[in-house]
Amino acid sequence: MSSVLRCICCRWSSMRISGLVFSSNKTMKVIPVASYTLQSRTGVHPHRCSLLQSQRRLRNPGFSSSAPDSPPSREGDAVHFTPLQYTDYDHETTELPRLDDELQPFVFNDVPSQSPFQDLSEEEAFRIEVSPLLPPTSFTLRDYVDRSETLTKLVLLGVDLSKLERRPNVANMLLRLDFDRDVKERLLFLKDVGVEKDFLGAFLTRNPFVLTENIENLQKRVQYLQSQKFNKEAISRMLSAAPYLLNFSVERLDNRLGFYQKELQLSKQKTRDLVTRLPKLLTNSLEPVKENLKVCRIELGFRDNEIQHMVTRVPKLLLASKSKLTRLFDYLHNTMGIPHHLITKFPQVFNAKFLRVKDRHLFLEHLGRAQYDPSQPNYVSLENLAVLPDDVFCVTLAKATLLDFETFQKML
Structure with missing residues (x-):
């Protein structure tokens, strides 16, 4: 056992x-x-x-x-x-x-991806879609519109890319912008300050650089204008007429307003009215303005109060070319014999073209109606001489037909 x-x-x-x-x-x-x-x-x-x-x-x-x-x-x-x-x-x-x-084997859930060197059939190759590459360089933004969300939406807003691409560095700037990050917030800001929706395209066409401005700086500049008693309608009008106004710092805007108030001896209200009617006074260079004021005082012989009156009636006088001012004044004063006080009373004549004033004066003189003295009969004011359309001028002032006036112009 x-x-x-x-x-x-x-x-x-x-x-x-x-x-x-x-x-x-x-x-x-x-x-x-x-x-x-x-x-x-x-x-x-x-x-x-x-x-x-x-x-x-x-x-x-x-x-x-x-x-x-x-x-x-x-x-x-x-x-x-x-x-x-x-x-x-x-x-x-x-x-x-x-x-x-x-000893159960490990199970791998992840399927390995295909090798990039794997052979493809002809049918699989035809199914592959390849997006066209962006050109490294181009002379037009048209090549990038379909691939850029920013450019596409700017076109829908009415921005004229054909004008912007001709300006230095603007095309490259637009291609670097992101619509949600750079454009959207600034469009809402422009709408809030009074720029009409239908005018946004024209605004950005004239001033695309506002899209690169810091949004806080834009708000500060509008707040400054509001602190200077510019109402919303005035600000909207100024921005529409001078889109680059928002690119100016608060200090620069303040210096411009102070210059016109001091140089022309205007009150704050008249200064606001002046720049509201012609906002380019705040954005254009001050050199032509200073030159025109000097010409009016020294060469044309106007007094300071006369210059103040003419400028507040016709702000464009400050931005007119020096040659136009001197040539038109010389003809009005020395050829037509109109004194300074009458020219000061009707400064609208400086908006007219020189040939327009010359042809009408010669026609009235040919008819014997060139009378510019308010105390004499058949008086013709400078405002009517410069502003009225040809047919109205012929009937009311020359007492002739438009055909007579056109025939006379051909004889000159």
């Missing part, structure tokens, strides 16, 4: 995977303990053991293939596993985990 038991024990020590052993009255359960050994070159395959250890290490970071106090194993040494101990349980049976379950 003892020899049979020894044979059974030897048989148990050589098994790779244990099963269940049943006795007559109890069920045996397999539980791991410490003294079972498998050789690396026999029994379980070493690669299978290594994969099992790797999976255990992933599931339990604290797992180690060797005991803490034992030296690391070398190739050819035994690989130690936890042995099996048998404990009796009454009427209970527990299965050991299957080794195949431990």
Whole structure:
């Protein structure tokens, strides 16, 4: 009997995977303990053991293939596993985990992308859509409109890109703008300060640089005009007539207003009226203005109060060319014999063209009606002489027909 038991024990020590052993009255359960050994070159395959250890290490970071106090194993040494101990349980049976379950392969959900060097069929090649490349250089913005959201929306607003692309550096500036970041907020600002929606395109065509101005600076400049008692209608009119007004700093605007108030000896209200009627006085250079004031005082002989009166009636006098002023005044004063006080009374004559005044004066003189003295009969005022259309001039002043006037002009 003892020899049979020894044979059974030897048989148990050589098994790779244990099963269940049943006795007559109890069920045996397999539980791991410490003294079972498998050789690396026999029994379980070493690669299978290594994969099992790797999976255990992933599931339990604290797992180690060797005991803490034992030296690391070398190739050819035994690989130690936890042995099996048998404990009796009454009427209970527990299965050991299957080794195949431990060795389930990893599943990769991400499908690798195709290689860029993979051959494509002719049908797949035809299905590939390639967007046309933007030209590195161009002489027109038309090549970029379809690819730029900013340019597309500016065109819809009525901006004339054909005019802007002829101006230095403007085309490059527009291509760098982002509509939501740079354009949208400034369009809303212009609308709030009174620029009409239908005029936004014309405004940006004349002054595209407002899109690069800091929005806080734009607000400060409008607030300054409001502090100087310019109402909303006046500001709207000024911006429509002089779009570059918003590009001027508060200090520069203040200096311009102070210049006109001091130089022309105007009140604040008359100064506001002057620049509201001609906002270019704030944006244009002051050199022509200073030159014209000097010409009126020295060469034409007008007094300061006469200049003030003419300028407030006709602000364009300050921006007119020096040659036009001197030539027209010379003809009015020296040829037609009109004194300074009558010219001061009707400064609108400086808005008329020189040939228009000359032809009408010669026609009236030909008819014997060139009378410019208010105290004499058949008096002709300078305002009517310069402003009335040809047909009205002929009927009311010359007492002739338009055909007579046209025939006379051909004889000149």
